[in-house]
Amino acid sequence: MASFTGTWKVVSSPDFEEDYLRVEVDPYLILKQSGERVEGKFQVGLQTGTLDGWLERQKYVFDCERSK
16 A cells, blocks of 8 residues: 655645635645554645544545644
8 A cells, every 4th residue: 555654735625615725825734654543634715733543455544633
């Protein structure tokens, strides 16, 4: 299985309009995989936060928490 480690560009979202996605920076996810665990951080529009999850079959399942 390929690693999820790296910086991933967010190219679109059904929840946000294009202008909002890029209001501060190009939206991204930064992920680090260690075995089945995957942790990281993100910025989409004005929202930033952390990710904590695991691999399940061929997908990444995660919870996120918005930074204050």
